[in-house]
Amino acid sequence: MPAPAIQIGVLAPLTPPGWSEAGLNLLAGMELAVRDVNEAGGITGRPLELLIRDTAADPSRASAAVDELAALGVVALAGEYHSVVARAVAARADALGVPFLCSSAVLDDLTEEPTDWVARLAPPQSRGWRLYADYLLGAGHTHIAVASQPSVYWATGTTILREYIAVTDLDAGALTPEALCDELADSHATALLLLVGHPMPAVPIVKAVRQDPRLTGVLLGAPAGQPEFSEWAELLGDDGAGIPFLRYLPERLTALGERVREQLPDAPSFVAFEGYDTITVLADLLRSHGKAAAWSSVAVDGTRGKIQFSRVPGISVWQWPAPPIQVADRDPTAPDRFRILPAG
16 A cells, blocks of 8 residues: 655646746646655655645635645645735744745745744845846936836835835826826836736736837836746737846756756746745655754755755745845847846
8 A cells, every 4th residue: 555645735826817827837846846756755755745726816715725725634835926825825824833835925024923834935025126126226227117006015016116216106007008108208217117917917018118109218127027937928029028027046057957947848937946946845844854844954955056044134934045036038139038137
């Protein structure tokens, strides 16, 4: 009789309005890591198994999934891409005492109070968006506009940007793309950041700005990473190039990262590597401690560097303090190729 599987609950946006391509990339990385763990003998002879739940970017749906997975006896929770959803997962995991390793969400305040139940691989939003602001200033942009939708994540990002740069707010929910272009032209901002969902309304806004002769020379930016995904290039073609975004990759992957890149289907995004690293960390903890919340003991070679967790000032969860960050864009001369701008 085979040994019973050790189950990890996975939360990811797999259907709209979630960014489903991000969720599928996250899941692809996790599933490859589980395969590698199991082919190497599992966890003391027991295989790993993922119990997957689609959050569809809905915090209440995610919270209910946490309750369901906890009742099923998962040893840990993992995943999520959307910050507001990850915050709901973290709060519920903390309340239930279930370990949660957040793979990809960046909102600084994942929990209201410090907790030992939650850790995170992705960098805090404050670190990434400050690097992005530095990039804008270095490129000469001292007055920008942001096209945003209501969200704690977008509002927090805008607050970070205001510490460095003059910001004009444009309501992407109330303005048509054409009306947004009118206000952008009147603002005399030299850059427009897309703090909006993908593909709607990001894609029509990009098309409108690119087609407006008044806005020639205005930089488009997408710090949340929309241009990373293949759907962006498919929908926008050349219009989607030259739009800087944040991604969490080093200039060079580790040897493990190169092997993972070769085995993942298509061209993996940084989110797929976050997924692989998530399972790598949890498997190491389960082997060495028999539990998944001994974050301070982690010292694992991941796809993007050595992963360790510590208490970072201002962050309520255990945090990998040094995940790599790049500002990158799609090369206007070859939109399928990425260019690395500054890294931090």
